[in-house]
Amino acid sequence: xxxxxxxxxxxxxxxxxxxxxxxxxxxxxxxxxxxxxxxxxxxxxxxxxxxxxxxxxxxxxxxxxxxxxxxxxxxxxxxxxxxxxxxxxxxxxxxxxxxxxxxxxxxxxxxxxxxxxxxxxxxxxxxxxxxxxxxxxxxxxxxxxxxxxxxxxxxxxxxxxxxxxxxxxxxxxxxxxxxxxxxxxxxxxxxxxxxxxxxxxxxxxxxxxxxxxxxxxxxxxxxxxxxxxxxxxxxxxxxxxxxxxxxxxxxxxxxxxxxxxxxxxxxxxxxxxxxxxxxxxxxxxxxxxxxxxxxxxxxxxxxxxxxxxxxxxxxxxxxxxxxxxxxxxxxxxxxxxxxxxxxxxxxxxxxxxxxxxxxxxxxxxxxxxxxxxxxxxxxxxxxxxxxxxxxxxxxxxxxxxxxxxxxxxxxxxxxxxxxxxxxxxxxxxxxxxxxxxxxxxxxxxxxxxxxxxxxxxxxxxxxxxxxxxx
Amino acid sequence: xxxxxxxxxxxxxxxxxxxxxxxxxxxxxxxxxxxxxxxxxxxxxxxxxxxxxxxxxxxxxxxxxxxxxxxxxxxxxxxxxxxxxxxxxxxxxxxxxxxxxxxxxxxxxxxxxxxxxxxxxxxxxxxxxxxxxxxxxxxxxxxxxxxxxxxxxxxxxxxxxxxxxxxxxxxxxxxxxxxxxxxxxxxxxxxxxxxxxxxxxxxxxxxxxxxxx
Ligand code: SF4
Numbered sequence: 242x243x244x245x246x247x248x249x250x251x252x253x254x255x256x257x258x259x260x261x262x263x264x265x266x267x268x269x270x271x272x273x274x275x276x277x278x279x280x281x282x283x284x285x286x287x288x289x290x291x292x293x294x295x296x297x298x299x300x301x302x303x304x305x306x307x308x309x310x311x312x313x314x315x316x317x318x319x320x321x322x323x324x325x326x327x328x329x330x331x332x333x334x335x336x337x338x339x340x341x342x343x344x345x346x347x348x349x350x351x352x353x354x355x356x357x358x359x360x361x362x363x364x365x366x367x368x369x370x371x372x373x374x375x376x377x378x379x380x381x382x383x384x385x386x387x388x389x390x391x392x393x394x395x396x397x398x399x400x401x402x403x404x405x406x407x408x409x410x411x412x413x414x415x416x417x418x419x420x421x422x423x424x425x426x427x428x429x430x431x432x433x434x435x436x437x438x439x440x441x442x443x444x445x446x447x448x449x450x451x452x453x454x455x456x457x458x459x460x461x462x463x464x465x466x467x468x469x470x471x472x473x474x475x476x477x478x479x480x481x482x483x484x485x486x487x488x489x490x491x492x493x494x495x496x497x498x499x500x501x502x503x504x505x506x507x508x509x510x511x512x513x514x515x516x517x518x519x520x521x522x523x524x525x526x527x528x529x530x531x532x533x534x535x536x537x538x539x540x541x542x543x544x545x546x547x548x549x550x551x552x553x554x555x556x557x558x559x560x561x562x563x564x565x566x567x568x569x570x571x572x573x574x575x576x577x578x579x580x581x582x583x584x585x586x587x588x589x590x591x592x593x594x595x596x597x598x599x600x601x602x603x604x605x606x607x608x609x610x611x612x613x614x615x616x617x618x619x620x621x622x623x624x625x626x627x628x629x630x631x632x633x634x635x636x637x638x639x640x641x642x643x644x645x646x647x648x649x650x651x652x653x654x655x656x657x658x659x660x661x662x663x664x665x666x667x668x669x670x671x672x673x674x675x676x677x678x679x680x681x682x683x684x685x686x687x688x689x690x691x692x693x694x695x696x697x698x699x700x701x702x703x704x705x706x707x708x709x710x711x
Numbered sequence: 712x713x714x715x716x717x718x719x720x721x722x723x724x725x726x727x728x729x730x731x732x733x734x735x736x737x738x739x740x741x742x743x744x745x746x747x748x749x750x751x752x753x754x755x756x757x758x759x760x761x762x763x764x765x766x767x768x769x770x771x772x773x774x775x776x777x778x779x780x781x782x783x784x785x786x787x788x789x790x791x792x793x794x795x796x797x798x799x800x801x802x803x804x805x806x807x808x809x810x811x812x813x814x815x816x817x818x819x820x821x822x823x824x825x826x827x828x829x830x831x832x833x834x835x836x837x838x839x840x841x842x843x844x845x846x847x848x849x850x851x852x853x854x855x856x857x858x859x860x861x862x863x864x865x866x867x868x869x870x871x872x873x874x875x876x877x878x879x880x881x882x883x884x885x886x887x888x889x890x891x892x893x894x895x896x897x898x899x900x901x902x903x904x905x906x907x908x909x910x911x912x913x914x915x916x917x918x919x920x921x922x923x924x
Pocket of ligand 1: 303304349350351370372588589590649650653654671672
C-alpha cells in the first residue's frame with residue numbers, strides 16, 4: 242500500500258503494538274539539555290536504572306547560558322546549578338557527544354544536532370523541548386517530549402506513542418525574494434490556527450518547499466509545533482544529501498553510499514493518502530508580522546492590527562481584546578506604523594548561517610534607528626558564530642549598531658539576562674509571542690531575519706522588499 | 712504515580728483560549744532541578760502583580776485580586792475548567808507539576824496542547840476533553856453557582872454535576888486509563904518488553920548500521 246513519509250518512519254521504528262493501537266517506538270537520537278533533563282536523570286537513579294544506549298545521546302547547555310562575559314562563567318547560582326547538574330549527569334553516564342558551556346561547538350540543541358550530522362534522515366529524534374520538530378527537515382520523525390518521557394527514553398530507548406494522523410501542507414508556486422520559510426510558517430499558522438495541526442504529523446511539500454534551503458526547511462519544521470503539530474517533516478532530496486555530506490557524525494565511505502540509497506526512499510509514495518491537505522500559494526505570500534500574543538495572531542506587513550468589533554466569535558473577540566491591551570496596540574493600526582524598542586535575531590528558528598547572511602545583507606552600510614535601544618544577534622552555535630566571523634558578518638552587524646553575542650537560546654525565552662523590560666516592544670526572529678515569553682510585560686512581534694533587520698534600521702516594521710531594493 | 716480515584720471537587724473557571732505553558736509556569740521557575748514546589752508560582756504573571764523570581768517568599772508579594780484563582784470562592788478548587796488548546800506551547804513538564812502541586816487533579820477543556828496532554832497523564836493530572844457546547848454549559852454553571860462542584864468518574868468516563876442532573880461522557884485511551892486507575896509507571900510497563908526491544912534493536916542495527924556507528 243502507498244505510504245506517506247510519516248507512515249514509513251513510524252513503521253520502521255515500531256517495536257510492538259498494543260491491542261488498543263498504542264505503539265512502542267524505538268528512538269535513534271536523544272538530544273538533551275539542562276532544563277528538562279535533571280528530574281529525568283534523578284528519576285532514573287532513584288529507580289536504580291541505567292541509560293539504555295548512551296551513544297544515542299547528544300547533549301548541550303543552551304537555555305540558561307549567558308551570551309556575554311563568558312569569562313565570568315554563569316553568575317546566576319540557580320542557572321549554574323542546572324548546568325552543573327547536566328555536566329555531572331553526562332560525566333556519570335556518558336554520551337555520544339557533549340558540548341558543554343564554553344565549548345567551541347556549544348549552541349542551541351536544535352542547531353547543533355543538524356550541523357554535527359547527529360540528525361540523519363530516517364531517524365526518530367526526541368528531546369525534552371517542543372521545537373524538536375526542527376529536525377523533521379531531514380525526513381526524521383522528530384518531536385518534543387516531557388521530562389517523564391525523557392526518563393522513559395533514557396531507560397528503555399523507546400517511547401509509548403499513538404500514531405498521529407497525516408496532514409499535507411502543499412506550498413505551490415515560487416517564493417519572492419526576501420520571503421522566507423518563516424513567512425510560510427507564520428502564514429500557515431495564521432490560516433489554520435495554533436491548534437490546527439493538533440493530532441497530526443505535518444509533511445511540507447510542493448515547489449516552494451523544494452526551493453527552500455535546508456536552513457529554511459528547518460525554520461518551517463521548527464514552527465510546526467506552533468501550528469499544534471508535534472512533528473513536521475520534509476522528504477529527502479539532493480539538498481538534504483548535499484547538506485549532510487562530510488559532517489562530523491555523517492556516515493563515511495561505504496556506509497555513506499548505503500545510507501544515501503536508503504535515504505532517497507524517504508518520501509511519500511505516489512497515491513498515498515492524507516487525512517487533511519492544506520494548500521498555500523507561495524506566489525501570493527508577502528512578509529508576515531505577528532501582532533498579538535499567539536503565533537496565529539499574524540498579518541502580512543501591509544496589513545493592519547485587527548478590530549475586535551469585527552470578530553463575531555465571542556471567545557476570539559475577547560482573546561483579541563486581551564492581546565491588544567497586553568501588546569499596547571490600537572485596533573486598525575497599520576503594521577508599518579508600529580515602532581519597536583529592541584531587535585532579537587536568534588533562536589532555534591532563525592540563528593543559522595543563512596539567517597545571519599540575509600540579515601547582514603539588509604543592514605550592510607546602514608545604521609540601527611535611534612529609537613531602537615538594543616539590537617542583538619545571537620548565533621545559534623559556536624560553529625555558526627565562527628563561520629559568520631570568517632565571512633565578516635560580525636563586523637557588518639557591529640558597524641550597523643548591533644551587538645554580536647555568544648550562542649544560546651538567549652532572548653527567545655529569556656532564562657538568562659537577555660530579556661525585554663515591561664512594555665518594551667521587540668522585533669524577534671524567535672517562535673513564540675506568548676505573554677511574558679521574552680521577559681515579563683515584554684511585547685514580541687515574530688518576523689523573519691530579513692524583516693527584523695529591516696525593522697532595526699527603520700525603527701518600525703517595514704516591508705523588507707522595499708528597503709532592500711532601495 | 713498515585714492512583715486516580717473518583718474525584719468530587721470544586722471547579723475553578725479560566726475563561727481564555729490558548730492558555731500556554733509559559734503562562735502556566737513562567738520560565739524563570741524552570742531553573743529548579745526538582746519536580747516539586749512549582750504550585751506557588753502557578754500562573755505567576757496572572758496571580759501576582761509583581762514579577763516573580765524563584766526563591767522569593769510568595770507571602771510578601773502583591774496578589775492580583777482580579778485573577779480568578781485568587782477569588783475566595785475558588786479556593787481549594789481541584790478541577791480547572793478551561794477553553795480550547797489549553798497547555799499549548801512548550802514541552803515543560805513543569806506545567807502539569809505546577810497544576811498538581813497547586814491542588815488540581817483534573818482539567819476540563821475542549822482541546823489541549825498535545826505534549827501537555829501527555830505530560831499530564833504521566834503525572835496523574837487528568838485532562839478531560841468535552842465538547843465545546845458542554846464546556847460552555849459548565850462555564851455558565853460555575854459562574855452562576857457559588858461552590859459549584861463536579862464529579863469525575865474515570866472508571867465510567869463521565870463528568871457529572873453533584874446532583875447528577877448533567878453528565879457528560881469523555882474518551883480516554885484505554886492504556887492511559889489503566890495506568891491512571893492503577894497508578895502504574897510507564898517505564899516499568901515498557902521494561903516488560905526488554906527482549907522485544909533488544910530484538911528490534913538488532914534488526915535495526917543490521918539494516919541501518921550507520922545509526923549505530
Ligand atoms: S531557542 Fe527558544 S525555542 Fe529554541 S530551544 Fe531555545 S528556548 Fe526553545
